[in-house]
Structures are given as C-alpha cells and as structure tokens.
Amino acid sequence: MKKINYIIISVLFSLLFIVLYLSLGNEKIYNTQDLVGKKISEVEINLFQSNETFNTKELTNNEFTILNFWASWCGPCRKEHPNLVRLSKIKNLKLIGVNFKDEKDNARNFLRENGNPFDILAEDKNGKNSVNFGVYGIPETILIDSELKILKKYIGPLNIKDVNEIRKIVKK
Amino acid sequence: MLSKLGILFIIGTLFTSLSIIFLTFKELKVIDNLIPSKIYKFSLFQLFFSISSFFVLLLAYILSDFSLVNVYENSHSNKPLFYKISGTWGNHEGSLLLWINILVLFSSLFLFLTKNSDKSFKILTLLFQNLLIITFLIFLLTNSNPFSELFPVPLEGLGLNPILQDPALAIHPPLLYIGFVGSSIYFSAALAALISKIDSQSFAISIKSWVLVSWFFQTVGILVGSIWAYYELGWGGYWFWDPVENSSLMPWFVMTALLHSILVLERRIGLYSWVIVLSILTFTMSVTGTFLVRSGILNSVHTFASDPSRGLFILSFLVIMVFSSIFIFFKFSPKENKKYSVFSKEAFIIANNWFMIFFLGVVLIGTLYPVLLDTITGSKISVGPPYYNLILAPFLIPLLFLMTSGPNYKWISNEVRSLFNLVLVLSVTLFLITFFLIKEKNFLINLILFFSIYLITQTLFDFYESFKKKNINISRIISHLGFGLLIFFIYINHIFSVENNFNLKLGETKKTDYYTIKFVNLEEQSIKNYKSIIGYFNVSNKKNFTSKELRPEIRVYDKPFTITYEASINSNLFSDTYLTMSNISDTDVFNIKFQVKPFMNLIWLSVLLLSLGGVLNFFKRKKYEKN
Amino acid sequence: MLFKKVKIRLSILLTLSAISVFLIFLVFKVLEDNVLYFYSPSEIKNTNDLNLNKKIRVGGMVKKGSIQSNETEIKFVVTDLNNEIIVSYSGTVPALFAEGKGVVAEGRLRDKKFFIAKRILAKHDENYMPPELRGNLNKDAK
Numbered sequence: 001m002k003k004i005n006y007i008i009i010s011v012l013f014s015l016l017f018i019v020l021y022l023s024l025g026n027e028k029i030y031n032t033q034d035l036v037g038k039k040i041s042e043v044e045i046n047l048f049q050s051n052e053t054f055n056t057k058e059l060t061n062n063e064f065t066i067l068n069f070w071a072s073w074c075g076p077c078r079k080e081h082p083n084l085v086r087l088s089k090i091k092n093l094k095l096i097g098v099n100f101k102d103e104k105d106n107a108r109n110f111l112r113e114n115g116n117p118f119d120i121l122a123e124d125k126n127g128k129n130s131v132n133f134g135v136y137g138i139p140e141t142i143l144i145d146s147e148l149k150i151l152k153k154y155i156g157p158l159n160i161k162d163v164n165e166i167r168k169i170v171k172k
Numbered sequence: 173m174l175s176k177l178g179i180l181f182i183i184g185t186l187f188t189s190l191s192i193i194f195l196t197f198k199e200l201k202v203i204d205n206l207i208p209s210k211i212y213k214f215s216l217f218q219l220f221f222s223i224s225s226f227f228v229l230l231l232a233y234i235l236s237d238f239s240l241v242n243v244y245e246n247s248h249s250n251k252p253l254f255y256k257i258s259g260t261w262g263n264h265e266g267s268l269l270l271w272i273n274i275l276v277l278f279s280s281l282f283l284f285l286t287k288n289s290d291k292s293f294k295i296l297t298l299l300f301q302n303l304l305i306i307t308f309l310i311f312l313l314t315n316s317n318p319f320s321e322l323f324p325v326p327l328e329g330l331g332l333n334p335i336l337q338d339p340a341l342a343i344h345p346p347l348l349y350i351g352f353v354g355s356s357i358y359f360s361a362a363l364a365a366l367i368s369k370i371d372s373q374s375f376a377i378s379i380k381s382w383v384l385v386s387w388f389f390q391t392v393g394i395l396v397g398s399i400w401a402y403y404e405l406g407w408g409g410y411w412f413w414d415p416v417e418n419s420s421l422m423p424w425f426v427m428t429a430l431l432h433s434i435l436v437l438e439r440r441i442g443l444y445s446w447v448i449v450l451s452i453l454t455f456t457m458s459v460t461g462t463f464l465v466r467s468g469i470l471n472s473v474h475t476f477a478s479d480p481s482r483g484l485f486i487l488s489f490l491v492i493m494v495f496s497s498i499f500i501f502f503k504f505s506p507k508e509n510k511k512y513s514v515f516s517k518e519a520f521i522i523a524n525n526w527f528m529i530f531f532l533g534v535v536l537i538g539t540l541y542p543v544l545l546d547t548i549t550g551s552k553i554s555v556g557p558p559y560y561n562l563i564l565a566p567f568l569i570p571l572l573f574l575m576t577s578g579p580n581y582k583w584i585s586n587e588v589r590s591l592f593n594l595v596l597v598l599s600v601t602l603f604l605i606t607f608f609l610i611k612e613k614n615f616l617i618n619l620i621l622f623f624s625i626y627l628i629t630q631t632l633f634d635f636y637e638s639f640k641k642k643n644i645n646i647s648r649i650i651s652h653l654g655f656g657l658l659i660f661f662i663y664i665n666h667i668f669s670v671e672n673n674f675n676l677k678l679g680e681t682k683k684t685d686y687y688t689i690k691f692v693n694l695e696e697q698s699i700k701n702y703k704s705i706i707g708y709f710n711v712s713n714k715k716n717f718t719s720k721e722l723r724p725e726i727r728v729y730d731k732p733f734t735i736t737y738e739a740s741i742n743s744n745l746f747s748d749t750y751l752t753m754s755n756i757s758d759t760d761v762f763n764i765k766f767q768v769k770p771f772m773n774l775i776w777l778s779v780l781l782l783s784l785g786g787v788l789n790f791f792k793r794k795k796y797e798k799n
Numbered sequence: 800m801l802f803k804k805v806k807i808r809l810s811i812l813l814t815l816s817a818i819s820v821f822l823i824f825l826v827f828k829v830l831e832d833n834v835l836y837f838y839s840p841s842e843i844k845n846t847n848d849l850n851l852n853k854k855i856r857v858g859g860m861v862k863k864g865s866i867q868s869n870e871t872e873i874k875f876v877v878t879d880l881n882n883e884i885i886v887s888y889s890g891t892v893p894a895l896f897a898e899g900k901g902v903v904a905e906g907r908l909r910d911k912k913f914f915i916a917k918r919i920l921a922k923h924d925e926n927y928m929p930p931e932l933r934g935n936l937n938k939d940a941k
Contacts, residue, residue, distance in 0.1 A: 020463070559830055559834075673889065
C-alpha cells in the first residue's frame with residue numbers, strides 16, 4: 001500500500017513538472033514571425049538628430065539592412081548592444097536604429113556610453129511607427145534585403161548566435 | 173564601492189551557511205545533548221552578513237548609487253525617500269535578497285529560541301534550512317545578482333513609474349515574504365522530525381509559533397495587497413482571482429489547515445503524518461506560486477520582469493525539493509496513534525482541513541488549468557472569477573456551520589449535542605430582520621448570510637460564556653468572529669454594490685436610480701512632474717438628500733509618458749462612494765465610472781480581526797510557556 | 800466483529816471516493832463553463848465553429864488612428880497585423896489603453912468582423928515587455 005502511494009504521488013508530480021517545464025519554452029500568442037518573407041511597409045520616420053524624415057523606400061539602396069528598435073530605459077537593449085557594435089563592422093550591412101519612446105538626453109548618453117553602431121538613427125517618440133513593423137516590445141531586430149523583404153526577425157535581445165547567423169545570411 | 177561590499181557580505185553569508193552545513197553534518201554523529209557553541213556563533217555571523225548585505229542594497233537605493241545596475245533600472249534620484257527604500261524589494265533581484273534574509277533570520281531565530289528540544293531534531297532542521305539558504309544564494313549569485321555593476325556610471329536612473337508608487341504596494345511584498353518564506357522553517361522542521369523521529373507533541377509545540385507568525389503575516393499581506401488593488405488599480409474591486417493573488421492565497425489555505433491540525437497533534441491525539449504533509453505543502457505552495465509569477469508563464473497585474481532561466485531554476489529547485497520530501501516522507505513515515513472519535517473537537521478540525529484542502533485544490537486547478545491547456549492543446553484561455561465564486565460559495569455554508577458548532581465540542585468525546593438552543597433562535601431572528609431589510613432573492617446567498625450570522629452570534633455567545641467561566645480562548649473567538657463578519661460583509665457588499673458607466677460633458681447631470689451626479693467644474697494644474705486634470709463632481713443621494721463632492725483626477729506624467737487615473741473615494745464606515753473619470757482621445761466627453769460600495773472598511777476590519785486572533789494566540793502561548 | 804469493522808471501513812471508503820469523484824466532476828464542469836477562450840483576429844477568421852453566444856477574449860493591437868468615440872460608445876479596430884476586427888465598447892477604458900498598444904477585449908462576437916466588448920483590459924506595465932511576456936496579454940485580467 002505504502003509503495004503504491006509512493007509511486008502514484010511521484011508519478012503525479014512528475015507529470016505536473018513536465019507540463020510546467022514544457023510551458024516554460026512554449027510559443028506565445030503574439031508571434032510576428034510569420035511576417036518573415038513579407039515586405040515592410042513604406043513609412044516615414046523622424047530622424048533623431050534633425051527634424052528631417054526618412055522614408056523606408058530609401059533602404060532599397062542598401063544590399064542588406066538591419067532595423068533595430070531600442071531605448072535607453074530597456075535593460076535587454078543594453079545587453080544586446082555589444083552585438084550590434086559587432087554587426088556594424090560588416091561592410092554590406094547597414095544598421096538603422098529606431099529609438100523607441102525615449103528621452104533624447106537618455107538616448108544620447110546611452111550611445112555615448114555604449115558606442116553608436118547605427119548608420120542612420122531614427123526616432124519613434126510615441127511608438128506609433130514601430131507598429132507598422134510589427135514591433136510589440138523592444139528590443140526587436142529586423143533584417144531586410146534590398147527589396148525590403150524581411151529575411152529574419154529577432155524578438156528580444158540579439159545574442160552572439162544571432163550575430164553569426166546574420167553574418168552567414170549576409171555573406172551569401 | 174557598495175557593489176563590492178554587497179558581494180563581500182553575500183560571500184560571507186555563503187561561507188557561514190556552508191560552515192553551518194558542515195558542522196551540523198558532523199554533529200549528527202556525535203551522541204550527546206549539547207549543540208556546540210560554534211554553531212551558534214556561525215549562525216550569528218550568518219545573520220550579520222546577510223542583514224548587512226541587505227542594508228548595503230538599501231543604502232545604494234537611498235544614496236541613488238547608479239553604479240549598481242539594479243538601482244539604475246529601478247530607481248531615480250527624484251523619487252521620494254519612501255519609494256527609494258521600497259524600491260529595494262520592488263524588483264526580482266532585491267526581493268530575492270529579502271527572501272534570503274528571511275530564510276536566514278528564521279534559521280537563527282529557530283536555533284536561538286527553540287528550547288528543550290531534541291538535539292538531532294534541531295540540528296537537522298538547521299541543516300535543511302541552510303541547504304535552502306545555499307540554493308537561493310547560488311541562484312542570487314549566478315542569475316540574479318542585485319549588486320551587478322554598471323560602467324560607466326549613468327547620471328540618472330530609469331525607474332519612476334508613477335503607478336508603482338503607492339504605499340500599500342510598497343509594504344505588502346515584505347509582509348507576504350515573511351509569511352510564505354517564513355513557512356520554510358517548518359518545512360525544514362518537518363523533514364527533520366521525520367528523520368530524527370521525535371515524538372509528535374514536541375514537534376507540534378516547536379513549530380506552532382512559527383506557523384502562527386507566518387500565518388499572521390500572510391493574512392495581513394493579503395489584506396494590504398487587496399487594499400492596494402482597490403485604491404490604486406481604479407476598478408473598484410478588491411479581489412480579482414488574479415494568478416498572483418491566487419498564489420498568495422494557496423499557502424494561506426494550507427497554513428490555516430496546519431494551524432488547526434497542530435491543535436490536535438499537540439494533544440497527542442493523532443494526525444502526525446498529516447501535519448508533516450501540511451508543513452511540507454505550505455512551503456511547496458509558496459515556491460510554486462513564486463515559480464508561476466516569476467517565470468512569466470502566467471502574467472498578471474503584479475508584473476515582475478520575467479526571464480525563462482529564472483523559471484527553470486525555480487522549477488528545478490521545486491522538483492528537487494518535492495521529490496526529496498516525498499522520498500524522506502515514505503522512507504521515514506512516522507507511526508500514528510489514532511484516537512479520534514466522531515463527535516469531538518478533532519473531528520471538526522479534520523473537517524476544517526478537508527475544506528481548506530478542497531479550496532486549495534479549486535484555486536490550484538483554476539490557476540494551473542490555463543497553463544496545462546496551453547501546453548497540451550495550444551488553446552489560450554483564462555479562468556474568470558465566476559469559476560471561483562460558483563464553486564467556493566456553496567461550500568462556505570457547511571464550513572460556516574462547522575465553525576459554529578465545532579469549537580464547543582470536547583476533545584476525544586462522543587457526546588452528540590443538541591442543535592436547538594437559544595443562539596439558533598436568536599440567529600434566525602437576526603437573519604429574518606436582515607432578510608426583510610435587504611430582500612435578497614437568491615437562495616444560496618440567503619443561506620450564506622444566515623450561516624454567517626449564526627457563526628457571529630454563536631461566537632459572541634461563546635465569548636460571554638467563557639468570560640463567565642474565566643477560561644477564555646479569546647484568539648479562536650476573535651478569529652472566527654472575524655471570518656464570520658468577513659463573509660457577511662463580502663456578501664452584503666456584493667448585493668448592494670452599484671456601478672454605473674456613462675459619458676458626461678462639463679456642466680451636465682446624470683441621474684441614476686438613487687443618485688444624481690453633476691459635473692460641476694474642470695481644473696488643470698501643473699504639479700512637479702505631472703499635469704493634473706481635476707474634475708469636480710457633486711453626487712447627491714435621492715433618498716436621504718445628502719451630497720458629496722468628489723474630485724477624480726487624470727494625471728499625465730511626461731517622464732516616462734504615463735497617464736494615470738486617480739479614483740476619488742469618499743469613504744466612511746458604512747459606504748464608499750467611488751468615482752473615476754477618463755477622457756477618450758481628447759474630446760470634451762468624459763467617461764465616468766461611478767460606484768457605491770457599502771461596508772468596504774468593515775471588510776478590511778474583519779480581516780484585521782481575523783489576523784488579530786493569531787497575534788493573541790501567539791502571546792497567550794508565550795504566557796502559557798512561562799507558567 | 801472483524802467482519803463488521805471491514806464493512807464499516809469499506810462503506811467509508813466508498814462514500815469518500817463517491818464524494819471525491821463528484822467534487823472533481825463538479826470542479827471541471829464549472830471550470831469548463833467559465834473558461835474564456837482567447838482568440839486573435841486571424842484565429843477568428845480561420846475558425847469555423849465559433850459559438851457567437853459564448854463570451855470570449857480577443858487580443859491584438861489597437862490600430863493606429865482607428866479609435867472613434869461618441870457619447871455612448873467607443874469603436875476601434877484590433878489588429879494582429881494580418882487580420883482585423885472592429886470592437887465596440889461602452890464603458891471606462893483602462894489607463895494604458897491607447898493606439899498602437901496591446902489590448903484585450905472581453906465580450907461576444909456579433910459576427911466575424913464585429914465584436915461587442917463588455918470589458919477592456921490593457922497591459923499594466925507599460926515600458927518593459929520582454930519577449931516571453933508578449934503572448935501573455937490574455938492572462939492579464941485585472
């Protein structure tokens with residue numbers, strides 16, 4: 001009797017823990033990965049340093065472009081920043097940083113402290129433009145080609161594996 | 173500087189904890205009755221180191237030392253001092269440090285305050301408690317270090333979220349932590365009792381105070397948490413069956429069950445294994461709750477920035493904890509002596525335990541079901557409050573009835589008592605008066621109201637009786653009275669709550685069934701770091717011609733851009749009038765949420781009364797021990 | 800004597816198991832009745848056997864420039880970037896309800912393109928949205 005209880009209880013707990021473990025790695029509902037393969041919409045974004053705007057159409061001039069959405073208040077952005085600096089050394093890849101709902105001074109300080117890897121720095125003061133790119137939270141990074149097609153979408157901070165993957169794609 | 177000092181103290185705590193584990197392990201083989209003074213010394217050092225590390229973090233927050241990532245991300249030099257202090261535990265890393273402090277504090281207190289107990293029991297408890305401490309220290313150092321440095325040092329911090337600046341929100345986490353982290357000590361003690369095979373009575377006596385302390389803090393913590401939800405979230409509710417609320421309620425059920433069954437164990441009547449299971453279950457529930465909240469698989473209004481690696485750590489810890497407990501329990505399962513009979517106090521206490529476990533099961537299923545379903549079938553669901561209300565409400569009736577009659581039975585007896593007496597007659601009369609006053613039609617609600625009135629009258633009667641006989645079990649009476657009143661007021665509040673949603677322009681008047689609401693004036697003010705739009709409303713009651721002025725606010729903060737709606741609440745003992753206004757897309761139309769909620773303050777007071785019983789019991793025990 | 804004891808035990812055991820089975824049945828029955836399923840606009844479009852009488856939750860983002868309000872109701876479009884649905888609501892919106900923000904509406908579908916909300920939920924924490932939280936808007940009941 002004792003042994004049976006022992007086994008039953010252990011098995012029940014094991015099942016529960018397995019489910020909890022699986023749920024940890026579970027895909028969540030707002031998966032914007034299916035945007036991959038689609039073209040990004042043409043949007044006018046304000047530039048960070050001046051009052052001019054920038055149209056995403058102009059990105060057709062670049063072979064590959066990375067759009068990175070970041071802010072100084074976002075912890076993971078700080079973590080991924082060195083990886084962006086690494087990416088900025090790749091020749092046929094342009095980096096566009098979109099500063100998301102941020103204070104200008106904080107953003108400037110952030111770049112002064114961590115380095116500025118961006119070729120073009122844009123801003124999205126109220127977070128409305130980023131919606132057009134399917135951005136829900138930051139950091140988020142989108143890799144597009146010269147036809148404005150989305151090749152890859154990274155949700156959350158870029159890690160070194162992502163950097164290598166981008167390197168590979170760009171080299172082809 | 174502070175970062176290095178903090179890490180130094182953490183390492184100190186780690187070192188002393190390891191030493192205690194080593195020493196206690198060695199001591200297990202020594203057969204005498206003396207705990208070496210070395211262990212006491214190390215325990216004191218451990219306490220010193222861990223409290224110091226916490227004070228270092230606190231100091232970093234007070235001085236706004238942004239060289240610490242943690243301070244930088246969660247504080248701001250413009251924050252009021254009170255919120256700088258509460259910022260220390262308002263984030264994952266800091267709260268983990270507080271966890272460890274409570275684990276260490278309870279470990280030392282147990283060592284120094286438990287007297288005349290079996291040596292191997294004490295030593296083993298200390299060993300298990302320090303194993304818990306070590307695990308959490310490793311978690312802190314490898315994954316969630318509050319002392320991580322940031323270079324170059326930023327000039328200003330990031331955290332100034334106005335929604336999170338609220339006194340009730342600031343103080344309720346420490347209260348809850350003392351409650352459910354405090355339960356760790358009787359978890360350790362339960363495992364130690366199994367292995368050292370101490371007799372049931374001394375086990376019961378040695379853990380009772382700890383159960384009382386953690387139960388008290390848990391109760392008050394839940395109370396303050398729901399007061400925060402009521403005032404700050406602006407919805408007019410006080411309990412939402414939110415996963416975080418559930419995970420604080422689940423340990424509470426087990427603690428309440430434990431509190432009652434210890435009474436049986438204390439008198440050597442039985443339930444030894446059961447009390448041990450409950451002791452283990454309390455801390456298990458606490459860790460499970462922490463896992464659900466921090467891993468991000470469930471999210472709720474009380475957001476902690478989550479991280480799957482944290483979830484994995486807590487889950488692994490939970491797995492090891494549960495399986496080693498199961499293993500130890502079955503290997504060393506204690507001998508029972510069963511003496512209980514059907515119509516006795518212990519039978520009623522066992523019934524209480526069944527109810528608590530049932531409530532625990534219902535809440536646990538409601539909380540976990542969405543996670544299970546999501547993992548297995550992929551459908552996203554949420555379990556709404558109706559589930560809890562529908563299932564729990566009918567079971568309140570037998571519970572209230574058992575609480576009414578149970579306490580007057582004797583231990584180990586079989587004497588059946590007559591149910592018809594003066595109290596019942598009085599309760600029926602009181603209920604009929606209530607019924608004619610409120611004219612509630614729902615049968616179930618009427619039954620609940622009747623049984624809560626019955627419980628209240630019976631407890632008051634018991635109070636009078638025992639006062640005459642001079643053997644007052646005041647703590648039980650106060651707690652049961654508090655519970656009866658709580659249920660009564662919750663239902664009265666439920667019946668009489670009025671809620672109206674409507675849109676108004678300045679100068680307009682809205683008439684509802686009982687109230688007339690006039691939008692009198694609108695004022696704009698610029699205050700320190702926000703712009704405030706204040707509405708002046710005149711609410712008059714058509715029945716008794718009283719009128720009140722309410723001033724809800726819309727606050728627009730610019731750093732970071734946030735809008736908060738400040739409800740205006742006119743509160744007195746019998747009723748709260750609650751008004752929130754919001755403005756949609758800059759038109760001149762304001763959306764008004766108007767609520768009248770009777771007896772809110774009496775609900776809070778009932779819970780306070782319930783917890784007061786715990787305090788009284790604690791001090792009564794101390795007195796009893798001295799004599 | 801011994802036989803009597805066994806009989807009593809057996810009857811207790813049977814009653815207990817009957818009660819537990821009943822309770823478990825009850826809990827899951829009530830649970831199933833009170834569960835709110837969560838759909839994105841695309842899922843609504845692709846699901847054929849939707850029950851229009853059952854309360855559900857719809858989640859997505861409030862489309863830019865779509866909020867219209869008059870004296871009695873607010874109308875806006877919820878999008879998941881692939882598909883959209885119109886939501887109509889009368890009542891107080893939460894503090895963090897805004898265009899371009901995540902939103903969850905609770906209510907009933909009138910048809911596949913029109914949703915009548917009884918309650919609007921918005922994220923509590925505005926700034927920090929780590930990736931693994933993003934899907935959890937639905938569990939954000941207040």
